[in-house]
Amino acid sequence: MFLEQEDRHLSAEELYMLVKHQNPEIGLATVYRTLDILAEIGVLIKNDFGDGRTRYEFSRKDEHHHHHHLICLGCGNVSEFDDDLLESLEAVITKRNQFKVMDHDLKFYGYCRKCEEAR
Amino acid sequence: MFLEQEDRHLSAEELYMLVKHQNPEIGLATVYRTLDILAEIGVLIKNDFGDGRTRYEFSRKDEHHHHHHLICLGCGNVSEFDDDLLESLEAVITKRNQFKVMDHDLKFYGYCRKCEEAR
DNA sequence: CTTGCTGCAAAACCTTTGCAAACCT
DNA sequence: AGGTTTGCAAAGGTTTTGCAGCAAG
Numbered sequence: 249m250f251l252e253q254e255d256r257h258l259s260a261e262e263l264y265m266l267v268k269h270q271n272p273e274i275g276l277a278t279v280y281r282t283l284d285i286l287a288e289i290g291v292l293i294k295n296d297f298g299d300g301r302t303r304y305e306f307s308r309k310d311e312h313h314h315h316h317h318l319i320c321l322g323c324g325n326v327s328e329f330d331d332d333l334l335e336s337l338e339a340v341i342t343k344r345n346q347f348k349v350m351d352h353d354l355k356f357y358g359y360c361r362k363c364e365e366a367r
Numbered sequence: 368m369f370l371e372q373e374d375r376h377l378s379a380e381e382l383y384m385l386v387k388h389q390n391p392e393i394g395l396a397t398v399y400r401t402l403d404i405l406a407e408i409g410v411l412i413k414n415d416f417g418d419g420r421t422r423y424e425f426s427r428k429d430e431h432h433h434h435h436h437l438i439c440l441g442c443g444n445v446s447e448f449d450d451d452l453l454e455s456l457e458a459v460i461t462k463r464n465q466f467k468v469m470d471h472d473l474k475f476y477g478y479c480r481k482c483e484e485a486r
Numbered sequence: 487c488t489t490g491c492t493g494c495a496a497a498a499c500c501t502t503t504g505c506a507a508a509c510c511t
Numbered sequence: 512a513g514g515t516t517t518g519c520a521a522a523g524g525t526t527t528t529g530c531a532g533c534a535a536g
Contacts, residue, residue: 260526275493280526296417301525318466329460333452334473341448341475347437349477354453356460358468379501394518399501419526420500 257303316354322363378420435473441482
């Protein structure tokens, strides 16, 4: 399976449709199974943007700590955003809440330029 | 319906079980319908902690901006965490990414004291 | 020949919906 | 009566699983 085609945040169904063009007899289950494996070995990252389906993106190993997402409430498009400041926050939390932070997930919901103009 | 009983992050199913004790003939659909209404009028907040079900918590109007969550990877327990610093980040994002931020959602995954000790 | 991958269909899971019965006022 | 709310069962949407068949070593 070669899903090098896209660099975005696609759902299993969307990937299925794409892959089906190259390989019409593939099954949706195989896509899910492959995606699961790729996520497990760290090639992909699973994301939940609240639209009821899991979305996958490539994990870039040059990122020491992953980026965050800007989710447009108008068109649903997802863009990315880098920021370091949560790292220091984790230390504060660990001390203050007796909670050993392993990972974090930050999402911003709002409107992209196009959708904001259209409002 | 009186779900004053709990102050945590419960799922519809869990609330259903609780309410059923007082009122055994209630249906799960009614719980969902009521929860939807309460969320719509702002009494409850819907949360998605990645365990496949929506979890509800009371919205406290004394919070100008809502808190964030610490989710234990061991026992699944959810605790809360307050921090102001995302407010200023929103301004940066708006300028830098041409993205009008309406809301944000920050979650930390890790281990609570008990689970961390048990590891 | 044995092991692992595949596709298909069915199941699982959470949530929503249709509808008739029950409940107000 | 008229309108609303209910419970039940069925449907919905996404993801997982069982299993027989195919492929590969």
